[in-house]
Amino acid sequence: MMPRVASVLSELPRHPSIMIVAGEASGDLHGAKLAEALKTMDSRLTLFGIGGDHMRAAGVRVAVDARQLAVVGLTEVLAKLPGILRGWRAACRMLAEARPDLLILIDFPDFNLRLARRAKELQTKVLYYISPQIWAWRRQRVRQIRRRVDHMAVILPFEADFYQHHGVNVSFVGHPLMDHDTPSGEDPTGGAPGPQPILGLLPGSRDSEVGRLLPAMLDAAARLQQRMGVRVMLSCADSVDPHRVARLVAPYRDSLTMDTVGGCPQCIFRSADLVIAASGTVTLEAALWGTPMLIVYRVSPLSYLLGKILIRVPHIGLVNLIAGRRVVPELIQQAATPARIAAEASSLLTQPARREKMQAGLARVKQRLGAAGASARVARIATQMLGGTAGSPKRSSEGAPPLCP
DSSP states (O other), X not given: OHHHHHHHHHHOOSSSEEEEEEOSHHHHHHHHHHHHHHHHHOTTXXXXXXEOHHHHHXXXXXXXXXXXXXXXXXXXXXXXXXXXXXXHHHHXXXXXXXXXXXXXXXXXXXXXXXXXXXXXXXXXXXXXXXXXXXXXXXXXXXXXXXXXXXXXXXXXXXXXXXXXXXXXXXXXXXXXXXXXXXXSSSXXXXXXXXXXXXXXXXXXXXXXXHHHHHHHHHHHHHHHHHXXXXXXXXXXXXXXXXXXXXXXXXXXXXXXXEEEOTTOHHHHHXXXXXXXXXXXXXXXXXXXXXXXXXXXXXXXXXXXXXXXHXXXXXXXXXXXXXXXXXXXOEEEGGGOOHHHHHHHHHHHHHOHHHHHHXXXXXXXXXXXXXXXXXXXXXXXXXXHHHTTOSXXXXXXXXXXOOSOO
């Protein structure tokens, strides 16, 4: 990795430059859209940092691949710790040697909030795009954000009130998913399922969550196919190892007929009568399409126990959090069994009243996500910060450790 960092640093022209750090698949997508908007506003900008294939394609000089950093839960962090530490050292080096005019952090809080501290020690302005879910757990981190971040650009409507209450510079920019092409109607599938319902499986964007969720999803899908004749479609994010997916699918080849559409959840939303989805951004995308869904999630037992103690919100799904009530059913941890998943999915496929009620709730969630243009709004904030007009750099009140461990 370090030779790649050296190569990127050696190729960087002088200012103006922006370092962008996105540590996960969804962050890579949002970072790419933001990079395109930034280049549209100022073609002179040099963009570099941590990301994936989408950011590379958008013209960002990626020194560290985000796939080696993306994890969920304590035990998953321990498994990937060597790669995370290499990524951390590379990020520190880029900050210290390239001295960007602005650091843009996208979600990925445990890594990015530490990097924000380093940036403030170097008096580099920090824009944080897509807030950590501190309103759900570890709320004390808002004090770190107030000290280390010059401006928050948040994508959920209730987050702006939270940060304003705690004295943080904040703008609600709308959700970047609103920039995607989605149907204008509430029901892209045309109403009730046909004689062969289409079931979509979306097991996540990280290897660890796909490993925990996909076998149960496949088992449930096989039961539904035998019972109801459903057509099954599977899509995993591009960030997931395809060989791992193939190994997980192999035991079900005799009991399940399935179409695979790699890295294209929209292909599923376009056709599916119901999706079974890992909790995450993809559930909001399903909401924008008006596609009924069932949310499932599992983490390691230790991560789940800690979450039960620390998390302060009544729902895990973003759709339900934005709605302020249970619009979409959630099957979490021990409840996410093949039998429970199949039973809940069967109910949603065969009860029109449940589907209609859910789709009405999804339409209200879509209304709350704001207007299109989130990436352009963040780009405008960033260019204002480059000019010194949005958020002023603040010296950290914390002690200054060495720049790179």
